[in-house]
Amino acid sequence: MNVVVWNENVHEKMDPRVTELYPGGIHGYVASFLADQDVKVSTATLDMPQCGLPQEVLEETDVLIWWGHMAHDQVPDEVVERVHKRVLEGMGLVVLHSGHFSKIFTKLMGTPCNLKWRDDARERVWTVKPNHPIAEGIPESFSLPCEEMYGEPFGIPEPQEVVFIGWFNGGEVFRSGCTWVRGNGKVFYFQPGHETNPSFQNEYVQRIIRNAVKWCSPIHRKIEIICPHVEPSEPC
Amino acid sequence: MNVVVWNENVHEKMDPRVTELYPGGIHGYVASFLADQDVKVSTATLDMPQCGLPQEVLEETDVLIWWGHMAHDQVPDEVVERVHKRVLEGMGLVVLHSGHFSKIFTKLMGTPCNLKWRDDARERVWTVKPNHPIAEGIPESFSLPCEEMYGEPFGIPEPQEVVFIGWFNGGEVFRSGCTWVRGNGKVFYFQPGHETNPSFQNEYVQRIIRNAVKWCSPIHRKIEIICPHVEPSEPC
Amino acid sequence: MNVVVWNENVHEKMDPRVTELYPGGIHGYVASFLADQDVKVSTATLDMPQCGLPQEVLEETDVLIWWGHMAHDQVPDEVVERVHKRVLEGMGLVVLHSGHFSKIFTKLMGTPCNLKWRDDARERVWTVKPNHPIAEGIPESFSLPCEEMYGEPFGIPEPQEVVFIGWFNGGEVFRSGCTWVRGNGKVFYFQPGHETNPSFQNEYVQRIIRNAVKWCSPIHRKIEIICPHVEPSEPC
Amino acid sequence: MNVVVWNENVHEKMDPRVTELYPGGIHGYVASFLADQDVKVSTATLDMPQCGLPQEVLEETDVLIWWGHMAHDQVPDEVVERVHKRVLEGMGLVVLHSGHFSKIFTKLMGTPCNLKWRDDARERVWTVKPNHPIAEGIPESFSLPCEEMYGEPFGIPEPQEVVFIGWFNGGEVFRSGCTWVRGNGKVFYFQPGHETNPSFQNEYVQRIIRNAVKWCSPIHRKIEIICPHVEPSEPC
Numbered sequence: 001m002n003v004v005v006w007n008e009n010v011h012e013k014m015d016p017r018v019t020e021l022y023p024g025g026i027h028g029y030v031a032s033f034l035a036d037q038d039v040k041v042s043t044a045t046l047d048m049p050q051c052g053l054p055q056e057v058l059e060e061t062d063v064l065i066w067w068g069h070m071a072h073d074q075v076p077d078e079v080v081e082r083v084h085k086r087v088l089e090g091m092g093l094v095v096l097h098s099g100h101f102s103k104i105f106t107k108l109m110g111t112p113c114n115l116k117w118r119d120d121a122r123e124r125v126w127t128v129k130p131n132h133p134i135a136e137g138i139p140e141s142f143s144l145p146c147e148e149m150y151g152e153p154f155g156i157p158e159p160q161e162v163v164f165i166g167w168f169n170g171g172e173v174f175r176s177g178c179t180w181v182r183g184n185g186k187v188f189y190f191q192p193g194h195e196t197n198p199s200f201q202n203e204y205v206q207r208i209i210r211n212a213v214k215w216c217s218p219i220h221r222k223i224e225i226i227c228p229h230v231e232p233s234e235p236c
Numbered sequence: 237m238n239v240v241v242w243n244e245n246v247h248e249k250m251d252p253r254v255t256e257l258y259p260g261g262i263h264g265y266v267a268s269f270l271a272d273q274d275v276k277v278s279t280a281t282l283d284m285p286q287c288g289l290p291q292e293v294l295e296e297t298d299v300l301i302w303w304g305h306m307a308h309d310q311v312p313d314e315v316v317e318r319v320h321k322r323v324l325e326g327m328g329l330v331v332l333h334s335g336h337f338s339k340i341f342t343k344l345m346g347t348p349c350n351l352k353w354r355d356d357a358r359e360r361v362w363t364v365k366p367n368h369p370i371a372e373g374i375p376e377s378f379s380l381p382c383e384e385m386y387g388e389p390f391g392i393p394e395p396q397e398v399v400f401i402g403w404f405n406g407g408e409v410f411r412s413g414c415t416w417v418r419g420n421g422k423v424f425y426f427q428p429g430h431e432t433n434p435s436f437q438n439e440y441v442q443r444i445i446r447n448a449v450k451w452c453s454p455i456h457r458k459i460e461i462i463c464p465h466v467e468p469s470e471p472c
Numbered sequence: 473m474n475v476v477v478w479n480e481n482v483h484e485k486m487d488p489r490v491t492e493l494y495p496g497g498i499h500g501y502v503a504s505f506l507a508d509q510d511v512k513v514s515t516a517t518l519d520m521p522q523c524g525l526p527q528e529v530l531e532e533t534d535v536l537i538w539w540g541h542m543a544h545d546q547v548p549d550e551v552v553e554r555v556h557k558r559v560l561e562g563m564g565l566v567v568l569h570s571g572h573f574s575k576i577f578t579k580l581m582g583t584p585c586n587l588k589w590r591d592d593a594r595e596r597v598w599t600v601k602p603n604h605p606i607a608e609g610i611p612e613s614f615s616l617p618c619e620e621m622y623g624e625p626f627g628i629p630e631p632q633e634v635v636f637i638g639w640f641n642g643g644e645v646f647r648s649g650c651t652w653v654r655g656n657g658k659v660f661y662f663q664p665g666h667e668t669n670p671s672f673q674n675e676y677v678q679r680i681i682r683n684a685v686k687w688c689s690p691i692h693r694k695i696e697i698i699c700p701h702v703e704p705s706e707p708c
Numbered sequence: 709m710n711v712v713v714w715n716e717n718v719h720e721k722m723d724p725r726v727t728e729l730y731p732g733g734i735h736g737y738v739a740s741f742l743a744d745q746d747v748k749v750s751t752a753t754l755d756m757p758q759c760g761l762p763q764e765v766l767e768e769t770d771v772l773i774w775w776g777h778m779a780h781d782q783v784p785d786e787v788v789e790r791v792h793k794r795v796l797e798g799m800g801l802v803v804l805h806s807g808h809f810s811k812i813f814t815k816l817m818g819t820p821c822n823l824k825w826r827d828d829a830r831e832r833v834w835t836v837k838p839n840h841p842i843a844e845g846i847p848e849s850f851s852l853p854c855e856e857m858y859g860e861p862f863g864i865p866e867p868q869e870v871v872f873i874g875w876f877n878g879g880e881v882f883r884s885g886c887t888w889v890r891g892n893g894k895v896f897y898f899q900p901g902h903e904t905n906p907s908f909q910n911e912y913v914q915r916i917i918r919n920a921v922k923w924c925s926p927i928h929r930k931i932e933i934i935c936p937h938v939e940p941s942e943p944c
Contacts, residue, residue: 596879598859598860598861598880598881599860599861600860600861600862600883601861602861612861613879623834624834624835624836624873625834625835625836625837625838625848626836630869630870633866634866634870634883637860637873637881637883638881639875639876639879639880639881640875643832643849643875644834644875645834645873645874645875645881647836647870647873
C-alpha cells in the first residue's frame with residue numbers, strides 16, 4: 001500500500017516549536033510512525049511542484065493524509081480537483097485537525113466545516129464505537145493534556161459513523177473522529193493534531209491514524225466516472 | 237393531537253424529594269408543560285390496569301412519552317408488544333433519561349442501550365444540529381447544574397441524527413439527544429431527567445420535549461403490518 | 473412561505489413539445505401546482521439578470537426548486553455560491569430530474585452525481601418510506617408510462633433517507649427520491665421530470681413536490697456561518 | 709476464522725428439489741463454497757441439540773450465517789438470546805433470504821421486517837455501492853433467472869449502507885443487500901436464496917456471501933455488556 005502524507009509545511013518554517021516537537025516537520029513525523037512492511041510512505045508539501053501531488057503520484061497513492069492550516073488558499077484548485085477525482089475513484093483520505101478548512105475536505109463535504117476553537121485545552125477522547133476498525137486497540141478514553149479545543153456545532157454533513165467524541169475541560173464537546181464515503185473513497189476526519197502540541201507523539205493518536213490508513217485503503221484503485229447512455233438490461 | 241405521558245411512578249411513592257420537585261409526579265409535571273390548544277395530554281402509570289395503556293387508549297395516542305427506572309421489569313410483555321406495534325404503525329415515542337433501559341426502548345433499538353452513570357454531575361448540553369425541529373428555540377448550549385451523568389459508549393444503533401451531545405464536569409460525553417425511525421414511528425431519546433434533579437423545570441428541557449412531541453407526531457395513525465403475496469405490478 | 477421555482481428555460485425555446493406539455497415553461501407549470509394560501513410562489517430563469525437569484529431574492533426565499541439540463545455550465549459560479557450559502561443558512565432545496573448534474577447539487581453533495589440514462593422508459597415509483605412527510609398521500613407505487621430512465625449506480629453520498637426507489641421496464645433501478653441535510657438546509661432530490669415527458673402532470677409527482685417544499689422549509693431563515701475563537705464555557 | 713452456517717433444514721426433508729439443487733442441504737452447500745485456508749466452516753441445524761448453537765460453539769464463532777423459513781418459531785428463545793448476545797459482543801451475522809422473518813433478525817432490527825413476495829420471478833441485482841467490501845468482484849449488475857420476488861416496502865430500519873438493490877420483472881424493487889451495526893457486531897442481509905431456486909449456485913451470490921463473511925468478521929471476540937457506576941475521569 002502506498003501512503004502519501006501531505007503537509008503545507010508552513011508553520012515549520014516560522015515556529016521552532018513545531019520542528020522541536022516534530023523533527024522533519026509534521027509530514028515527516030507522521031510518516032515515521034506509519035511505515036511498516038505493508039505500507040510504503042512518502043511525503044509531499046506545498047512548496048513542491050504541483051504541491052508534490054502530480055497525477056502520476058496520485059495514481060499510485062492508496063491513502064492520502066492531509067495536514068494544512070495557514071495556507072489552505074495557496075493550494076491550487078487544479079491540485080484540489082485532481083485529489084478530489086482520486087478520492088471518488090477510491091483513494092482513501094485522512095484529514096487531520098486544521099485540515100477541516102482545507103479545500104479538499106470542504107469540497108468533499110459540501111459544507112463549510114466551521115467550528116469553535118481555543119488554544120491550550122485539556123482533551124479527553126472517548127471511543128464511541130469500540131467495534132470500529134479505526135478504534136482497534138484504543139481504550140475507552142484517553143487524555144491529551146494540551147490540545148487545541150475544537151467545539152460543536154461542527155459544520156459537517158451527518159457522518160456515516162461517529163467513532164470518537166472529544167471532551168474539553170472548558171465545557172465543549174466535538175465529534176473528533178468521523179467517517180464518510182464519497183464515491184468509492186473513504187474519508188476519515190480526526191481532530192487532534194495542533195502544530196504546537198504533542199498529540200502526534202501520543203501512542204493512541206498514532207494508532208488511530210495507522211488504523212484509519214488501513215480502514216480507508218481502497219478496494220478499487222481506479223474507476224471511471226461517467227454518465228453513459230445505455231441499452232436496456234432486460235427485454236422491454 | 238393526543239399525547240400520553242407514561243411514568244412508572246415508583247420513586248414518587250418512596251422519595252419525597254421527587255414530588256417536591258415534581259408535584260403530581262414526573263408524569264403530572266411533564267404533562268403540565270406539554271398541554272396547549274393543539275395538544276391534549278393525559279397520563280398513565282404502572283399501577284393502573286394494563287399500565288394505563290389498553291389498546292383503546294393506544295389507538296388514539298399520537299405520541300407516547302416514557303419515563304421508567306426501577307420497575308422496567310414490571311411492565312408486562314403484552315403491554316410492551318402493544319406499544320411496539322403502535323410505534324411501528326406510526327405513533328411517536330419520546331424516551332426520557334432512565335427509559336434507556338425500558339423494555340420498549342431496547343426492543344425498538346435491538347441493542348442493550350447500556351451506558352456509564354454517576355449521580356450529581358454538572359452537565360452542559362450542546363446543540364449539534366441547530367436546524368433540527370427538536371432544536372428550535374434552543375441555544376447553542378445550556379447548563380444543567382445537577383444531573384445524573386450518562387457516559388459513552390452508549391449501546392445504541394447509530395442514530396439517524398444526533399441532535400444534542402452532553403458534556404459532564406467529570407470528563408464524560410454522551411449522545412444526549414438522538415433520533416431513529418422504526419416502521420412508521422419516530423423515536424427520540426433524551427438523556428436529562430433524573431428523578432431527584434430539577435432538569436424538567438429547565439425551560440430548554442421543556443422546550444425540547446415539546447418540540448420532540450411535535451416532531452414525532454405521526455402522519456399515519458394506523459397501518460397494517462402484513463407480508464402479502466402479490467400479483468405482478470407490471471406485465472411479465 | 474416563499475418558494476422560487478428556478479428553470480434554465482432553454483429547452484422551452486427550442487422544442488415546442490416542452491411548452492405544449494408545460495405551458496409557461498417547466499418553471500411556470502411547476503409554480504402553478506405549488507401555490508396555495510400558505511405558499512407564495514415565483515419563478516426565476518437563466519436569462520434573467522443574475523439568473524433571477526440576486527441576494528435580495530434569495531434572502532426572502534424559504535425553498536428553491538431547481539430544474540436544469542443543457543445549460544448547467546452557464547450558471548455563474550457567483551450565483552451558485554450565493555445559493556449554496558443560503559442552503560447552509562437554512563433555505564430548502566428541491567432538485568428535479570436532470571438537476572442531478574447542476575453545479576449547486578454536485579457542490580452540496582461533494583460527488584459527481586453521475587448515473588446511467590435512456591429515454592422513453594416505463595417507470596414505476598415505489599414508496600420505500602411510507603411514513604416520510606414527503607410520501608404523505610402517495611400510494612405504495614405509481615406508474616409513469618413514459619419517463620427518462622436514470623439508473624444505478626448513482627454517484628451520490630449515502631442519503632439520510634431513501635424515500636422512493638424507481639423501477640424501469642428495461643431492467644434498471646434508481647434511488648429516485650432521496651434526502652440530505654447540508655448545514656441548516658434540507659435537500660430533496662427527485663428523479664422524474666424529463667422535459668418532453670408528462671410526469672409533472674402526474675398527480676402524485678405534483679403531490680411529492682408539494683410535500684417536499686413543506687418538508688424542507690426552514691426553521692431558521694438566516695444563520696451566520698463563522699468559526700469563532702471562544703472563551704471557555706465552564707471554569708477550567 | 710470460524711464460520712457456522714445455520715439452516716433450519718426442514719424443506720430439505722420434505723421437498724426433493726431442495727437437496728437436488730443443494731446436496732447436503734442449504735447449510736452443507738453454502739458451507740462448501742465458503743471454506744478456504746483462512747476460514748474454518750461448520751454447520752448447525754434446528755434438529756441438533758440446542759439447534760447446534762450451544763454457548764461453547766457460539767463463543768468460538770466469528771461469523772454466523774442464518775437460513776430459515778418455515779420453522780422460525782421452533783427456534784427456542786434461549787438460543788435466540790444467546791445468538792443476540794454474541795452479535796452484540798462482536799460476532800458477525802449474515803442473514804439470507806427468508807431469514808428476514810427469523811427471530812434473531814427481527815430482534816436485532818427492532819422492526820417486523822415484513823415485505824411483499826411472489827414465486828418464480830426474474831431478478832436483476834444492481835450494485836449500488838461498488839466500493840463496498842461486500843461488492844468486491846461483483847459486476848454492475850447480474851441476473852438471477854428464477855428467484856422469489858421480495859418487494860418494497862421492506863420493514864427494516866434505514867440501513868447503514870444499501871449495497872445492492874434488486875429489480876424484478878413483475879415491476880418490483882427491493883433493497884436486496886443491506887448492512888447494519890448492532891453493538892460490536894456487523895449484520896448483513898441478502899435477499900436471494902429461495903430453497904427451490906438455484907441462486908446459491910450463482911458465482912456472484914457465492915462471492916457476495918464470501919465477501920460478507922470477511923466484512924463482518926469481528927475485531928473483538930468478546931466484550932462485556934455492562935452498565936457501570938464510574939468515578940469521574942477528570943477532576944471535578
